[in-house]
Amino acid sequence: xxxxxxxxxxxxxxxxxxxxxxxxxxxxxxxxxxxxxxxxxxxxxxxxxxxxxxxxxxxxxxxxxxxxxxxxxxxxxxxxxxxxxxxxxxxxxxxxxxxxxxxxxxxxxxxxxxxxxxxxxxxxxxxxxxxxxxxxxxxxxxxxxxxxxxxxxxxxxxxxxxxxxxxxxxxxxxxxxxxxxxxxxxxxxxxxxxxxxxxxxxxxxxxxxxxxxxxxxxxxxxxxxxxxxxxxxxxxxxxxxxxxxxxxxxxxxxxxxxxxxxxxxxxxxxxxxxxxxxxxxxxxxxxxxxxxxxxxxxxxxxxxxxxxxxxxxxxxxxxxxxxxxxxxxxxxxxxxxxxxxxxxxxxxxxxxxxxxxxxxxxxxxxxxxxxxxxxxxxxxxxxxxxxxxxxxxxxxxxxxxxxxxxxxxxxxxxxxxxxxxxxxxxxxxxxxxxxxxxxxxxxxxxxxxxxxxxxxxxxxxxxxxxxxxxxxxxxxxxxxxxxxxxxxxxxxxxxxxxxxxxxxxxxxxxxxxxxxxxxxxxxxxxxxxxxxxxxxxxxxxxxxxxxxxxxxxxxxxxxxxxxxxxxxxxxxxxxxxxxxxxxxxxxxx
Numbered sequence: 001x002x003x004x005x006x007x008x009x010x011x012x013x014x015x016x017x018x019x020x021x022x023x024x025x026x027x028x029x030x031x032x033x034x035x036x037x038x039x040x041x042x043x044x045x046x047x048x049x050x051x052x053x054x055x056x057x058x059x060x061x062x063x064x065x066x067x068x069x070x071x072x073x074x075x076x077x078x079x080x081x082x083x084x085x086x087x088x089x090x091x092x093x094x095x096x097x098x099x100x101x102x103x104x105x106x107x108x109x110x111x112x113x114x115x116x117x118x119x120x121x122x123x124x125x126x127x128x129x130x131x132x133x134x135x136x137x138x139x140x141x142x143x144x145x146x147x148x149x150x151x152x153x154x155x156x157x158x159x160x161x162x163x164x165x166x167x168x169x170x171x172x173x174x175x176x177x178x179x180x181x182x183x184x185x186x187x188x189x190x191x192x193x194x195x196x197x198x199x200x201x202x203x204x205x206x207x208x209x210x211x212x213x214x215x216x217x218x219x220x221x222x223x224x225x226x227x228x229x230x231x232x233x234x235x236x237x238x239x240x241x242x243x244x245x246x247x248x249x250x251x252x253x254x255x256x257x258x259x260x261x262x263x264x265x266x267x268x269x270x271x272x273x274x275x276x277x278x279x280x281x282x283x284x285x286x287x288x289x290x291x292x293x294x295x296x297x298x299x300x301x302x303x304x305x306x307x308x309x310x311x312x313x314x315x316x317x318x319x320x321x322x323x324x325x326x327x328x329x330x331x332x333x334x335x336x337x338x339x340x341x342x343x344x345x346x347x348x349x350x351x352x353x354x355x356x357x358x359x360x361x362x363x364x365x366x367x368x369x370x371x372x373x374x375x376x377x378x379x380x381x382x383x384x385x386x387x388x389x390x391x392x393x394x395x396x397x398x399x400x401x402x403x404x405x406x407x408x409x410x411x412x413x414x415x416x417x418x419x420x421x422x423x424x425x426x427x428x429x430x431x432x433x434x435x436x437x438x439x440x441x442x443x444x445x446x447x448x449x450x451x452x453x454x455x456x457x458x459x460x461x462x463x464x465x466x467x468x469x470x471x472x473x474x475x476x477x478x479x480x481x482x483x484x485x486x487x488x489x490x491x492x493x494x495x496x497x498x499x500x501x502x503x504x505x506x507x508x509x510x511x512x513x514x515x516x517x518x519x520x521x522x523x524x525x526x527x528x529x530x531x532x533x534x535x536x537x538x539x540x541x542x543x544x545x546x547x548x549x550x551x552x553x554x555x556x557x558x559x560x561x562x563x564x565x566x567x568x569x570x571x572x573x574x575x576x577x578x579x580x581x582x583x584x585x586x587x588x589x
Contacts, residue, residue, distance in 0.1 A: 003081035010045065019139065019141070020105065021108065025042065025118075028116060030216075030273075031272065032193055034210050036153065036214065041116065045146075048064055048077045051373065053074070054096070062084065068090075069373045072370060072371045073372075073373065097128045100129075101132045104134060106132070106134070108135070112137075112274075114274040118271045152214065157203070157215075158204070158236065159201060160202065164471075167303075169199070180267055183287050184287070185265050187261060189272060190219065193213070194212055196217050196226075197211070198473060199217060209356065209397070224247065226241065255275065268286055307398075308518065311353075313569055315403040316569065319347075320578065325343065325347075326390075327409075327411070331412070336383055337365050338378050344394055351396070352398075355398060362406075366390075367510075368382055370504040372462065385412070388412060388509065390408070391408045393406040393514065400472065401472055407542070418545070419544075419545055424459070432465070433517065433533055438530050441531075450482070461503055465498075465501060466483070468481065497516070500514035548589050
């Protein structure tokens with residue numbers, strides 16, 4: 001079926017159930033950003049493949065709400081679907097709940113699938129809809145429309161051993177229980193997949209590019225239950241769970257077990273799915289607070305930090321070999337964005353303990369680089385020649401850590417305006433890299449450092465400046481971030497974040513420079529403890545996109561010092577023509 005035909009089928013189910021509007025969030029029962037194939041409902045229905053966005057269907061209208069990363073991509077993917085694009089965060093775009101109210105009658109029934117709706121979204125919906133005399137219902141209508149869903153993965157669940165995790169399962173559970181005590185909680189539900197994996201030192205591959213598995217944890221002061229397809233745990237994983245006194249239960253029995261809780265004080269994150277709250281709300285006290293382990297996971301221990309440094313060398317070697325290959329092959333062989341991404345994967349696969357990509361590589365040639373989360377398809381991706389520029393945003397999952405890097409560079413002649421924009425965006429990366437901040441600083445307070453060079457030109461970019469990164473876990477990890485949005489989470493020593501300012505000219509080019517950095521203690525003064533940022537990523541920037549005259553001496557010094565470190569770390573692993581080319585690339589500006 002086409003997207004248009006799928007919407008028609010959904011409307012028939014809506015009419016049968018007297019539903020005037022149905023919301024399809026980009027979500028699964030674990031509220032992950034990236035979803036198992038069987039839970040990609042919004043993508044299946046609309047054809048829009050972005051990682052963020054949701055669809056609202058009424059009897060005669062349909063809309064997709066998404067953010068600035070997808071303003072160029074979404075219209076292309078929605079063509080012919082009858083679904084209109086609503087640009088979230090842009091002045092004049094209605095809030096989706098207000099739009100639903102305006103498009104439905106008084107006393108209308110609005111439906112969602114509670115299993116794929118966060119409690120926070122449910123509460124916001126229920127409040128506004130009740131005020132407008134409308135009713136919110138939990139009805140998984142797509143179950144009767146999407147009849148050929150993929151089957152859940154049967155991939156194995158395996159151990160992340162102590163030599164890479166750096167902290168035992170027993171110690172992690174004990175630390176979480178201490179936090180439960182401070183909240184007067186007697187039970188705690190952990191439903192986010194990366195938190196489940198981190199807590200139990202287990203990994204899997206149920207979600208593409210994310211080394212996680214489908215599972216829930218129910219933790220009390222005396223017991224710990226893992227609800228999972230038990231057949232998927234290899235023997236080492238089963239032995240680890242037994243040693244840590246974690247009881248294994250069938251994945252599908254989770255909600256029955258929740259319903260059996262009585263007079264418990266249950267700590268549940270507000271972004272857990274609504275069905276979790278419904279299962280426990282009658283006989284228990286609910287404490288809505290973030291998962292304690294979420295912040296613990298974000299602060300990498302010494303073992304995890306060493307793991308990041310190891311994989312950055314491997315990833316940097318792969319990137320240099322790839323960049324040499326591409327710049328010396330383009331114009332001589334037929335290349336496409338897709339084939340270039342496949343070649344990059346091949347270079348990474350040569351590295352020790354490489355498991356797979358950390359996300360689908362973004363290879364955007366010329367104007368496609370302006371599509372912020374562009375993903376070239378195997379069929380029909382753009383041919384790449386020795387003209388213009390290319391943006392390559394990619395990353396790898398290694399047993400010791402996760403990488404994410406973007407480089408933008410010319411494949412042929414580029415305009416002076418491109419070089420100016422590329423230098424301006426790079427200035428933002430450098431300025432953020434140079435920052436020293438006092439303990440207690442939140443990411444929102446740093447965002448302007450990366451944007452200021454662009455702001456001074458009357459320019460900006462429509463995505464965050466930085467996100468957390470997992471240790472052989474999700475490439476996008478909270479709770480910390482660096483972006484315009486008000487996120488009160490304080491940055492802490494041990495956190496790993498991206499630094500990725502960019503600039504995009506629709507139809508012409510996209511520019512993004514991205515490194516990962518580790519927050520470290522710099523010094524302690526009478527004022528406070530101060531942090532500095534250690535850049536982890538090891539890969540040169542192309543001097544051909546840098547106008548040195550636009551840089552301050554401090555910015556020139558940072559780039560030269562960074563390239564010296566890159567040279568020291570990577571040069572021993574390179575040889576021949578690649579090494580000669582690389583040595584020139586990292587020579588001083």
